[in-house]
Amino acid sequence: MALGLLAWWSLPVASSAPNRIVPGDAVYAWQVAGPAMAVLASLPMALAGWVARQPDPGWRSLGLVLLALLGLPLWLVLCVHQLVDPQLPQARLGIGAGSWCTLFVLLLALLDLRTRQRWPAGLYIACLCVPLVVTALCLPLGLDRLALWQEYRGRADDFWLAVGEHLLLVGATVALSLALGAALALLMRRLPALQRAGFGVLNFMQTIPSLALFGLLLGPLAWAAQRFPWLDQLGISGIGWAPALVALVTYSLLPMVRNTFVALEGVDRGVIEAARGMGMSRGQMFWQVRLPLALPVLLEGVRITTVQAIGLTAVAALIGAGGLGRFIFQGLGQAAMDLVLLGALPILVMAMLADGVLGNLSRRLGRGVTR
Amino acid sequence: MIELIHITKRFDHTVAVDDVSLKIDGGEFCCLVGTSGCGKSTTLKMINRLIEHSEGEIHIDQKPIRSFREDVLRRRIGYAIQSTGLFPHWTVARNIGLVPRLLKWPKSRIDTRVEELMSLLGLSMADYADKYPDQLSGGQAQRVGVARALAADPDILLMDEPFGALDPITRETLQLELRDLQARLGKTIVFVTHDMDEALRLADRLVVMHEGRIVQQGHPLQLLREPANDFVASLLGGEDRGLKEAALLPVSERMVPLGAGGVARERIDQTASLREALSVMLWRRVERLAVVDDDDIPIGELNFRRLVGARVND
Ligand SMILES: Nc1ncnc2c1ncn2[C@@H]1O[C@H](COP(=O)(O)OP(=O)(O)O)[C@@H](O)[C@H]1O
Ligand SMILES: [Mg+2]
Numbered sequence: 168m169a170l171g172l173l174a175w176w177s178l179p180v181a182s183s184a185p186n187r188i189v190p191g192d193a194v195y196a197w198q199v200a201g202p203a204m205a206v207l208a209s210l211p212m213a214l215a216g217w218v219a220r221q222p223d224p225g226w227r228s229l230g231l232v233l234l235a236l237l238g239l240p241l242w243l244v245l246c247v248h249q250l251v252d253p254q255l256p257q258a259r260l261g262i263g264a265g266s267w268c269t270l271f272v273l274l275l276a277l278l279d280l281r282t283r284q285r286w287p288a289g290l291y292i293a294c295l296c297v298p299l300v301v302t303a304l305c306l307p308l309g310l311d312r313l314a315l316w317q318e319y320r321g322r323a324d325d326f327w328l329a330v331g332e333h334l335l336l337v338g339a340t341v342a343l344s345l346a347l348g349a350a351l352a353l354l355m356r357r358l359p360a361l362q363r364a365g366f367g368v369l370n371f372m373q374t375i376p377s378l379a380l381f382g383l384l385l386g387p388l389a390w391a392a393q394r395f396p397w398l399d400q401l402g403i404s405g406i407g408w409a410p411a412l413v414a415l416v417t418y419s420l421l422p423m424v425r426n427t428f429v430a431l432e433g434v435d436r437g438v439i440e441a442a443r444g445m446g447m448s449r450g451q452m453f454w455q456v457r458l459p460l461a462l463p464v465l466l467e468g469v470r471i472t473t474v475q476a477i478g479l480t481a482v483a484a485l486i487g488a489g490g491l492g493r494f495i496f497q498g499l500g501q502a503a504m505d506l507v508l509l510g511a512l513p514i515l516v517m518a519m520l521a522d523g524v525l526g527n528l529s530r531r532l533g534r535g536v537t538r
Numbered sequence: 539m540i541e542l543i544h545i546t547k548r549f550d551h552t553v554a555v556d557d558v559s560l561k562i563d564g565g566e567f568c569c570l571v572g573t574s575g576c577g578k579s580t581t582l583k584m585i586n587r588l589i590e591h592s593e594g595e596i597h598i599d600q601k602p603i604r605s606f607r608e609d610v611l612r613r614r615i616g617y618a619i620q621s622t623g624l625f626p627h628w629t630v631a632r633n634i635g636l637v638p639r640l641l642k643w644p645k646s647r648i649d650t651r652v653e654e655l656m657s658l659l660g661l662s663m664a665d666y667a668d669k670y671p672d673q674l675s676g677g678q679a680q681r682v683g684v685a686r687a688l689a690a691d692p693d694i695l696l697m698d699e700p701f702g703a704l705d706p707i708t709r710e711t712l713q714l715e716l717r718d719l720q721a722r723l724g725k726t727i728v729f730v731t732h733d734m735d736e737a738l739r740l741a742d743r744l745v746v747m748h749e750g751r752i753v754q755q756g757h758p759l760q761l762l763r764e765p766a767n768d769f770v771a772s773l774l775g776g777e778d779r780g781l782k783e784a785a786l787l788p789v790s791e792r793m794v795p796l797g798a799g800g801v802a803r804e805r806i807d808q809t810a811s812l813r814e815a816l817s818v819m820l821w822r823r824v825e826r827l828a829v830v831d832d833d834d835i836p837i838g839e840l841n842f843r844r845l846v847g848a849r850v851n852d
Pocket of ligand 2: 578579580
């Protein structure tokens with residue numbers, strides 16, 4: 168909390184610019200509407216920090232954090248009204264480092280509360296949703312002047328297309344690497360000779376920098392597309408989604424195979440011996456005993472793979488695979504940081520969502536298994 | 539009836555079991571004992587083909603075990619192990635019903651059978667049927683393991699140190715219950731252990747193994763009295779063998795009719811062992827005990843000279 172306050176007072180909370188190209192002028196908290204307003208706005212956060220030190224923070228702490236979270240969009244509305252010239256249609260407000268840090272600290276506080284208080288998960292999800300809804304409601308009140316929103320409005324269709332591409336690529340990667348990884352892991356269990364070689368190759372591939380791998384695939388695939396025109400017609404060539412998918416699957420294979428293998432091998436020997444001794448057939452043992460007991464660790468592999476693929480897909484935009492990475496690289500090229508954010512923020516949200524949902528699923532199953 | 543005929547098992551170059559021949563009659567309680575690594579588990583697992591024997595033949599009821607399909611054979615033979623091997627993701631009831639389910643019994647029959655077995659092993663249906671293995675104590679889990687092994691009512695039960703991980707008191711309770719169960723159900727049991735007291739308490743036939751071979755087999759009392767060599771003697775307890783033998787004999791065996799000297803003050807039940815009688819004498823510092831029946835009525839007398847087995851007229 169102290170950190171949040173420090174950021175609030177020491178870093179610019181916002182920047183305002185007359186249009187997209189000009190870098191904005193940094194604005195500090197007390198410059199928005201006078202020091203009094205800034206103190207008022209930081210009050211919930213300060214209180215939350217103070218309450219957290221009390222013996223039983225509990226509900227009061229949650230309430231204050233929530234209040235601060237709700238206050239943030241309202242504060243931005245205030246910024247817009249104070250700083251952005253309504254006469255200029257292109258004028259915009261960038262969200263400053265101070266505000267981002269504050270948001271970050273507030274989210275951390277929420278996370279911290281979550282580990283200390285055993286409230287139902289739904290409560291925390293609600294706590295995250297409420298500020299989002301308020302932000303959406305504030306849009307007509309002036310938040311539409313936020314640079315981020317302006318960037319979005321300019322390419323709304325394109326944005327959703329990119330989200331779709333991104334999800335599709337990640338989905339295909341996870342599905343393919345799950346199928347391939349499971350097959351490979353099963354094969355390795357059957358043929359111990361393959362184990363060392365297999366893991367060696369996979370480990371090696373993991374160490375190739377992603378950009379280099381994308382580059383390496385350009386040549387062979389372009390050549391293949393030239394050789395076999397039907398490949399070209401399918402959209403497979405040196406650039407685009409095909410090499411991206413190949414590279415993504417290559418990276419995903421190691422965590423997938425490793426977790427699947429470890430999961431299947433890790434099942435208690437006594438349980439397997441008993442299953443065999445009771446007269447279960449190979450198939451019955453696999454489906455009724457080994458797989459269910461391996462599932463939590465296996466899902467852990469899916470989680471790692473998914474989160475990793477969401478991030479790597481951004482890089483894949485470099486070879487024309489599409490996805491949200493496009494905005495990041497466009498933004499970088501045009502030095503438009505808000506465009507970068509437009510690409511990066513949804514990736515962050517996706518990764519956190521995938522992490523949370525899959526992690527939860529794995530834990531829930533794990534509870535059933537280790538009971 | 540189980541018959542091992544000149545059985546040898548080799549793992550690569552080590553010989554785990556070396557030319558073992560053994561005949562276990564129906565309804566017999568056979569204990570395999572010996573130091574760790576002597577081939578007890580290997581011998582046991584060859585009977586249900588968890589391990590394939592390298593040489594020789596194993597017959598069950600006159601038929602070679604290789605004439606059955608592996609899983610069919612195993613479903614006919616109960617199997618219980620030290621780690622219980624209960625499936626952690628299944629409830630107690632589902633664990634017990636495993637083999638009947640594999641045999642495709644109708645559901646109602648499985649349910650009745652599970653209930654029957656749980657009451658047989660002293661597990662209340664209401665308290666335990668829906669529990670998961672990790673919610674059980676070691677003793678309860680092992681009861682479930684035994685119930686699961688008995689589920690499809692097999693004639694033969696193979697047990698590999700099933701009580702090895704339990705505390706002494708729970709272990710003794712389960713030993714007595716198993717002994718009881720076997721007497722009632724008439725199962726053929728092959729039981730591996732390295733706990734000599736356990737083996738002596740349970741076995742009709744005691745098989746002593748050493749380095750993959752059978753050194754001696756027979757009734758526990760016979761082995762105690764006439765050990766084939768020093769190894770068997772020391773394995774059976776060395777100088778402690780007298781006490782171990784006394785533990786196997788009931789007081790009624792050495793009791794004499796009530797004498798003229800009046801009824802002794804200290805009493806002992808006629809079903810108690812001679813070892814317990816000796817302990818009472820030592821503790822109470824007396825040489826005579828009154829032997830009583832179930833209703834606590836004196837029916838005879840045990841004196842020190844008789845207890846140690848000295849002839850009456852010496
Ligand atoms: N799967 C195996 N592969 C190789 N050697 C084995 C295997 N199982 C058992 N052995 C060896 O066979 C011998 C007998 O083992 P075992 O029957 O388990 O002894 P125990 O009497 O303690 O149960 C030991 O020397 C052990 O190392
Ligand atoms: Mg063993």
